[in-house]
Every structure is written in structure tokens, then in C-alpha cells.
Amino acid sequence: MYEKDGEKYFVVDSHSHFWDASRENWREGREEFAKGWIDCFYGYHQLGPPETHWDYEKYLKVTPEDFERDMFEEGHVDVAIFQSTYLKEWYTNGFNTADQNAAMLERLGDKVIVNGRFDPREGDAGIKQLEADVAKYGHKGIKLYTAEWNGDSRGYKLTDPECYRFFEAAQSLGIKNIHAHKGPTIWPLNKDAFSADDVDQAATDFQGLNFIIEHAGIPRIEDFCFMAVQEPNVYAGLSVVIGGLMHARPKFFAKVMGELLFWVGEDRMTFGGDYNIWTPKWQVEGFVDWQMPDDPSCSDYPKLTVDTKKKILGLNAAKLYDIPVPAELQIKTDADEAMAPGEQLVAGS
Amino acid sequence: MTAGLHGDVWAALGSVMDPELDEPITDLDFVETCTVSDEGVATVGLRLPTFFCAPNFSFLMVADAYDAVSQVPGITHAVVTLADHHASAEINGGVAAQSGFVASFEGEATDELDELREQFLQKAAMAGQDRVAQPLVDEGAGPEELAGMTLGQVPPSGDLTRLRERRAKIGLAADDDAPLLLHKDGSRVTSAQVPLHLRRARLTRMSIETNGEYCKSLLQTRYAATAP
Numbered sequence: 001m002y003e004k005d006g007e008k009y010f011v012v013d014s015h016s017h018f019w020d021a022s023r024e025n026w027r028e029g030r031e032e033f034a035k036g037w038i039d040c041f042y043g044y045h046q047l048g049p050p051e052t053h054w055d056y057e058k059y060l061k062v063t064p065e066d067f068e069r070d071m072f073e074e075g076h077v078d079v080a081i082f083q084s085t086y087l088k089e090w091y092t093n094g095f096n097t098a099d100q101n102a103a104m105l106e107r108l109g110d111k112v113i114v115n116g117r118f119d120p121r122e123g124d125a126g127i128k129q130l131e132a133d134v135a136k137y138g139h140k141g142i143k144l145y146t147a148e149w150n151g152d153s154r155g156y157k158l159t160d161p162e163c164y165r166f167f168e169a170a171q172s173l174g175i176k177n178i179h180a181h182k183g184p185t186i187w188p189l190n191k192d193a194f195s196a197d198d199v200d201q202a203a204t205d206f207q208g209l210n211f212i213i214e215h216a217g218i219p220r221i222e223d224f225c226f227m228a229v230q231e232p233n234v235y236a237g238l239s240v241v242i243g244g245l246m247h248a249r250p251k252f253f254a255k256v257m258g259e260l261l262f263w264v265g266e267d268r269m270t271f272g273g274d275y276n277i278w279t280p281k282w283q284v285e286g287f288v289d290w291q292m293p294d295d296p297s298c299s300d301y302p303k304l305t306v307d308t309k310k311k312i313l314g315l316n317a318a319k320l321y322d323i324p325v326p327a328e329l330q331i332k333t334d335a336d337e338a339m340a341p342g343e344q345l346v347a348g349s
Numbered sequence: 350m351t352a353g354l355h356g357d358v359w360a361a362l363g364s365v366m367d368p369e370l371d372e373p374i375t376d377l378d379f380v381e382t383c384t385v386s387d388e389g390v391a392t393v394g395l396r397l398p399t400f401f402c403a404p405n406f407s408f409l410m411v412a413d414a415y416d417a418v419s420q421v422p423g424i425t426h427a428v429v430t431l432a433d434h435h436a437s438a439e440i441n442g443g444v445a446a447q448s449g450f451v452a453s454f455e456g457e458a459t460d461e462l463d464e465l466r467e468q469f470l471q472k473a474a475m476a477g478q479d480r481v482a483q484p485l486v487d488e489g490a491g492p493e494e495l496a497g498m499t500l501g502q503v504p505p506s507g508d509l510t511r512l513r514e515r516r517a518k519i520g521l522a523a524d525d526d527a528p529l530l531l532h533k534d535g536s537r538v539t540s541a542q543v544p545l546h547l548r549r550a551r552l553t554r555m556s557i558e559t560n561g562e563y564c565k566s567l568l569q570t571r572y573a574a575t576a577p
Contacts, residue, residue: 036400036435039571043399046570154457184403185435190450190458190465193403219369219563222472222556226549249562255555263552296487345545 001329002076002313004288007306010329012317013077013280015179015214015239015272017085018104019096019132021293022061027092034090041277044240047248048278054175062276064107072111075273075280078314079110083143083179083214084117089150102137113321115141115179118170120162121150127169134173140321142175146182147193155186155193158202167206177320179237181214196223203231209318210336212270215240226261232339235320236264238312239272242283246290254293258301263345266308267334270317284313307331354385354423363416368466369406370561371473371515374414377561378568381432389425391418396432398567404436404516408453409462433571442457470519471533476554477512478530482547492543501525 003007021041026034040060062070071077082101086094094100101114116139118130133139147155156163159179167178184193196217203211214237217224228234241260245253260269271287273280292303316335318325362376362383374395382394393414397407411431416538418427443453451458476482481503482495490498500523500570503509516523521535530538530546538546 033435040399040401043567043570047566131477152456184401187457188459189405189454189461192462192465192468193405200411218556219560220556221559222549222553225552244563244566245559248566249559252555252559252562256559259555261553 001078002284002288002309004285007288007310008329009076009284009288010314010318010325011077011280011284011320012079012081012271012323013071013075013275013316014081014212014270014273014317015083016071016080016280017096017236017277018062018064018067018101019085019276020061020091020093020100021059021095025061025091025093025095027088027090030090034093037087037090037095044244044277047244049247049282052279052282053170059276064104067104067275068108068111069280070281071275072108075275076284077111077273077280079318079321080275081113081115081141081317081321083115085143085145085148086117086119087145087148089148098133098137098139101123104265105137113140113323115139115143115177116175117143117145118166119148119150120156120160120166121153123162127166130166130169131173134175139173139175141175141179142170143181144178145181145183146198147186149185153187154189155183157186158198163202164205167202167209171206171208175209177210177212179212179214182217192220194220196220196227199224199234200227203227203234207338209233210235212237212320214272216256216264220258221259221288225259228264228268234264235268235316235335236272237270237272239274240277242271242287243274243278246283246286251293251295251297254295254298255299256306258292258298261302261304261308262300263300265339266311267316267337267339269312270320271313287313311335350422352560353412354389354391354421357421357535358383358385358391358393358418358424361421362414364411364414365417366407367406367564368409369403369467369557370564371469371476371557372561374410378566379410381572382396389423391421391424391427393418393427393429394432395429396568396572397434398564398571399425400433400435404434404440404454405458405462405465407431407434407436408440408443408450409466411440412450415444415447467519470515471520472553472557473515474512474519474531475533476557477508477515479547479550479554480508481506481512482550486547492540495530495539495543496528496538497549499525500527500529503529 004173021038071080084098088094099118104112114137116133118126182194186193212234212235216236275285282330292298311333315333319335363373365374379395381396384392415427415429431437439453450462513523528537
């Protein structure tokens, strides 16, 4: 819980990790990719305020003590949702597996929720694994990284028939939330790797699932917005949006927030601090202090109310995940309700 | 002579765009090295913001740079390479052999990149409508007026030239009689559609520019140690 100026904010960090990018975990013969991946993250890390930068060695692998302190003691987070990303092609024991994340369950109990993952290319064995994972960890959410390498494959689409099989299985296992993130190496390479077309179709076909599109579809935020405005079960995950822009590119942060508030709306935006790309402390404090600038280029965008910030920082995600919120911190949000798109935003397309 | 040639090569590189960001690779600081030998051999080293930048866009930039530099009068041979990228070997090998994208990524690509390039030019043409129309809106132009306006009626500006160039490349009307506001398919925007159309144009521009900001930030971070 974070308190500022007499207002109390219940904070759900809906996109966090506990990864192992240590050299010992770089897969033999794939060291270049393992290093390239974490170096890429380290580049993002440095878009935060300088006083929050870590040295590279610490960044590769933090301890459970680091995690607990950075998230809960100093970071104001009430509940953190782990997003599992395996990347076993590059990291021997996986980059950030459900098992690694679940080690935190014993330590931190209800403060953490471990999301699972699946990979439609794993077929029947993958479905069995998903069933076992759900039985073990009670997953309510799944993280999908559609650009994950798997053998010769460079990725998959949410609309692949195999993926639909997994969605059906996930739904019948009680999973409600799909966090999707796209990366740049999906097959075939001549297509736009970040295209949001498949999210559109999958969200229409699986109305019982919520699709939280991490990083709000960046670098295809316009495609994401045009799609989200028509799909009541699509959400904008603000991971990387706040961390990557609020400090480094404040003018663009304002524009991105303005557009998301217009096209997607404050009930369908969720905070994600992306630990340990960044720590949540500066993001939570900075966002509570942040306001849409008076600059003429932002004059069409709404000012943020305290309620807007409360919803985005925690209450929307709490509703998606049925996380109990103390009554004095609760306000109404329309997250997880079927919301009709605004017709005025779709007409004339 | 080499000094003059170097300037010509640099100017040629300035015509090469990042297809996604719609900005010249020279402005984006993607050109790490550029030398011309006494024999007229141009050697160009490119770099990108991350190890995992999309290989399709990366290939386009390296191939376009090769073509642009090769065509400079006085250049006898061009060597263009991309460093520090997960597909450096495929891209550099493919461009040097002029074997095209599909052959360079055998089994991973089904077509050359023309369609992808066109898709991003369409986005650039959309974004350009915001760049040109926004100042007019600020001066009080309403939907009726904007829907009826032609490119010839817009005061000349760099943004207008840029919009015309992007449109011309994808076969959209770009002459003086062409409407300022056009849908993707080339049809006119009606006055009733103007407000939403302009919101879409602005969002598209914001997206391209935000991607550019990310890339510039990450490039600065990645190559901070070697920055001038």
C-alpha cells in the first residue's frame, strides 16, 4: 500500500519476474543469445532514473532477499504477479520458470501470484504440463511469449489451431487471464513480427478470457488501440510503458498515456513494474505524482484523477485476479465487466 | 577526392530510412563507421539499438545502404555490414551476395520484404496527415474545410513534402489536386469522418515517434562507452 497526500493506493504489480540470467545458466553454444537477451533488458534498465541503476552483475540474478525488499518493503507493492518466461533455448534451467517463481510462494505467501505459461508447439505433452502446473500452483493467469524460440521454430500465433486447443484447455482449468507479449523474431520473418492481428481474433473467439497485452502493444501501439477499442476483453498492460518512458521520455509518456486513456480507458489499464528490469518504488511514487502536462500538445488528453491512478495501480488487476482489497482502499472499477466499445470510436473504419 | 566522395557516400546513406521509424539511418546514429579508400571502396558499418532488433527491418536497412552507396559515382565497391546483431551473419552474407531476404533466411521467410515496406509507408502516410493537418486545426480549420482541402492548398512545408513522398511511393495521390485527408485505400475522408480520422492519424504518428524515442534511448545506452 502506498500513501500520499492522504490517499491510499492498493498496488498490484501485474508484471514481475524473478529471473536467472547468471553466466552459469547460459546454455552452452547459445551464450551469445543468452547474453544478448539480458543485455537488451539491461539497456531498458538504464532508462530509469540514474540513482536506481544497478551494476550488471547484480542485474543478472537477484536474491530472494533483494526481491522481497525491492518489491514489498521499499516498492509499495501489495501483490505481485509473476510472469513466467522460459527461454530454455538460451538458458539451461530456463530464464524465469514457474518453478523459480514459485520458490517465492513459500517465502511470501499471498503476496505473490505465480502465472504459468504454455507453448502450443509442445502438443499433448504441453497440455499435460499445463494441467500439472495448474494443479500445483493454481494458476489464474498465463503468460505467452509468442516469439519464443523452440527448436527450429521462431514463434507462433495466438490464432494457430494448436494455440486454440491450449486456450480451451486453459479455460476449462479455470484460467481467466492471458498476458500476451510479442517479440521480434516470429515466423515468417518477412511479416511484421509485432502485428496485433492475432490478438484481435483470439479475443473475439474466447470471450471468457481476458487478454492483457503487455507493453500496450509497443511498438504497434496504434494497432493495439484500434483493436482494443473493439474488444471488451482486451487490456493494456503498462509494463515498459511507465518504466521505459516516464523518466527517460516524459513528453512521449504523456502522449502514450493520453492515447491509452482515450482508446482503452482507465478501467482496462494495469500497472506492471517489470522487476527486475526496474524496481517498482520510483514507478509507483512517480506515477502517483504524475499529471498530464498543461502543454498545448496534450490539451485533448484528460487529467488523471486519484481514482484513475488507484484503478491503474492496482484495483483493475485486483479485480481480474480476484485479489481481496481492504474496503477502505476499494473503489468501483469496470475491469472484468463486458464493456461495449464506444461506437463513436469505431465508426468510419 | 576521397573527402568529397566521403561526403557523397554520407549523403547517400542519408537517403536510407529505417522503414519502421521513418527516419534516415544517419539521423538515428545507426551508421557507426563510414570510410572510403583511395581505390573508391566504401566500407560502412551499421549498428542498431538491440541485439534482437527485428531481422526483417535490419535486412532492409543494410540492403538499402548497400544499394545507395554502390550507386554513388566514383565508388567502385561497397562493403556494408551490421554489427552486434543476432542475425548479423545471415544479413551480412545475404547483402554481400545480393541474394535477397528469402535466400538469406532460408526456411524462415516466404516473401521478399516489399509488402512489409509498403505497410510501413502506409503508416507513415497516415502519420504525415497529422503532421500537416494539426497546424491547420490549431488555426481553426474545421472538419468541413479539412475534408475539402487539397495538398495544393496547404502552405508548403517540410512535412508536406515528406507526406507527398511517402504517398507517391505507395501509389496514393500526391499532386496538388490530391485531397489532404485520405483513407488507407485512397478514398476521400468525409467531413463526418474527419475527427476520428485525425485521432487515428495522431495515434499513428505518436506510435512511430515513440518507437523512435525508445530506439534512440536504447542506442545511446548500448553505445554510451563509444559515444563521441
